[in-house]
Amino acid sequence: MALANGITLRSATESDFPAIVELAEVCFGMRYDRVEIDNIPGLFPTDRAIVAVDDGQIVGHTVDTTMTVTVPGEGTVQACGVSSVTVAPTHRRRGILRALYTEQHARTEAEGVPLTMFTASEGTIYGRFGYGPATVANEVSIDRKKAEFRPGTPDPGGVRTAKLADSHDHIREVYDRWRRLTPGAQARPEANWTIWFADPERFRDGASTLFVLTHPDGYVLYRRQWRDDESVATVAEFRAVTLEAHIALWRVLLSMDLLDRVEAELVDDDPLPWLVTNPRLVRTKSRYDGVWARIMDVPAALSARTYRTDLDIVLTVADPFRDAGGNFALRVRDGVAECAPTGRSADLELGIDVLSSLYFGAHRARVFAAAHRIQAKDPAVLRAFDDAFAGDRDPELGWFF
Ligand SMILES: CC(C)(COP(=O)(O)OP(=O)(O)OC[C@H]1O[C@@H](n2cnc3c(N)ncnc32)[C@H](O)[C@@H]1OP(=O)(O)O)[C@@H](O)C(=O)NCCC(=O)NCCS
Incomplete structure (x- = not known):
């Protein structure tokens, strides 16, 4: 497909992969690990990528894969997971995206x-294309030394420390049970586990x-670090x-000796603040959207949940x-639900971005x-x-892409 200025769009081939990686590294300002x-x-087959080409050089890219995603009610829907959307800094704001x-x-x-779903780098770009933020993540920081569980809070036990290399099967199995309960969470492909376990x-x-x-x-997967004269545990996945x-x-996380602070991501309904005597200790540092969603087929999507x-x-x-x-x-x-196009007049009007934000139950109409x-039409x-x-369980992104 030809755009203005001699730029063309085409499907990628395997030989484009090094240029696609370089473009992503330039645009996101990082270098991937091997x-x-x-x-x-x-994860994202190269032959599913679309590239924009100018004078033989790849200057734009998007790729997708089909994901199985849980919806409210513990059913699933197929979603196109879009990743690595990039346009070269030399070719910005010419309509390539x-x-x-x-x-x-x-x-x-x-x-x-x-x-369709993706994780957005910025909040202002994607509403125009029909996407809405569809999950919420709160980044919290907990002063571990002051945190105490309320009297009467159960102490179920059963936790062990383990080596990552010995825990792969357990982690995979628990993740799979968890994602089947959690709206927004995706089945996790082996290639993603390979990256995480490395x-x-x-x-x-x-x-x-x-x-x-x-x-x-x-x-729980967590890391330890000395930061600003404090010993910090950062939860990578809970x-x-x-x-x-x-x-x-x-x-266990909040009872570790020689640890000042625990940092983690919580959904809005996580009960942690109400398990401890001082809920203020679970301090929200930032709150952001995890995944953006876009309904492509209203009847199919709405009748899946x-x-x-x-x-x-x-x-x-x-x-x-x-x-x-x-x-x-x-x-x-x-x-x-049953949902179908109709000639009847509307009770309620909204954009596809808003309907998509409501889809997993993270936000209220x-x-x-x-x-x-x-x-x-009326209140x-x-x-x-x-x-x-409204959902019964806060939605969450399962694995980042
Ligand atoms: C974000 C990015 C893909 C935009 O590509 P682009 O080709 O410049 O975008 P376009 O020219 O097609 O712009 C499409 C629309 O989005 C708007 N837009 C694009 N980037 C925007 C930004 N960063 N902030 C606000 N609006 C933006 C444009 O103004 C345009 O609006 P309009 O068509 O309604 O007038 C590109 O800047 C980029 O690669 N950024 C770094 C990597 C990144 O953030 N990728 C997105 C990952 S989710």
């Missing part, structure tokens, strides 16, 4: 995949290699399938970037309505829509 380079094609996304969406639509230096940020705690229903595992693992309450509603969904959208009747009984991003319609879409 193990990442060796495993990227296993826009062209790459137009082509990416056309391919996803042709494959009939109802959702523990590349780039991931360490000057800290130690990974330490491991295991529990029959959970695990997965607990049960509340017992959650408490047991936190009890379950809902909290019955609902009969007609939505007008605006999707100008794809020249799609329209009116959809959504009927929910006992949690199960009433909040978007307060921000003038949802227009409802009762908004309340019913808000109740039905």
Whole structure:
């Protein structure tokens, strides 16, 4: 496909891979570790990449893979996971990203995949393409020496220290049980485990290699570091399938000698602040979006998840970037939805980016309505829509891509 200025878009071939890696390193300002380079094609096959080429040089790139992602109600949906979206600094703001996304969406639509997802480098770029932030992560810092569990908090035990090399099967097995419960979490391909288990230096940020705690229903991967005269443990991955595992693992993390601070990522509903006597000690340093989602097929996506309450509603969904959208009747009984295009007039209007932000249950419809991003016929319609879409479990990204 030819763009203006003689730039063309085409599918990548294996021989493009070194140039694609170089472009990503230039654009993201880092160098991959060898193990990442060796495993990227296993995660994101190069022949699925789209490249923009100017005078024989690759100046733009996007790639995707199909992911199995959990939705509210513990069902799954297929999603196109987009990665490494890059445009050379010499070719910015000429519409290359826009062209790459137009082509990416056309391919996803042709494959009939109802959702696309990615992790965004900036918050202002992707709303125009129909994406909305769809999970929330809170980066917390805990003054370990002051943290005490409330009297009466269970102490389930069962945690062991372990070597990473001896824990691969346990970690894989627990992750898989966890992701089946957690909206937004993806099945994890072997190539991603290979990278994690190699523990590349780039991931360490000057800290130690990974330490491991295991529990029959959970695990923690963390690193240790001296920082600003403090001994810090930074949790790289915390997965607990049960509340017992959650408490047991936190009890060990917060009882380590010679440790001043624990840093971790929590979802909004993580009970940790309420397990300790002083909830302020679980101090939120930053709060950010984990994954951005975009519904490609409204009926398929909306009928894949379950809902909290019955609902009969007609939505007008605006999707100008794809020249799609329209009116959809959504009927929910006992949690199960039927959704189809309809000629009936709308009860509620919203953009595809907002519907996508609501999809996994991280955000509430009433909040978007307060921000003038949802227009409802009357307050009762908004309340019913808000109740039905609310999730029972906070969504979370499973593995970063
Ligand atoms: C982000 C990036 C891919 C944009 O590529 P680009 O070809 O310059 O983007 P386009 O010219 O197609 O711009 C598309 C639209 O997005 C807007 N846009 C692009 N980058 C933006 C930015 N950083 N902040 C705000 N808006 C941005 C443009 O203004 C344009 O708006 P419009 O078409 O509605 O007028 C490129 O700057 C890049 O590679 N950055 C570093 C790596 C990165 O952040 N990648 C994204 C990973 S998720």
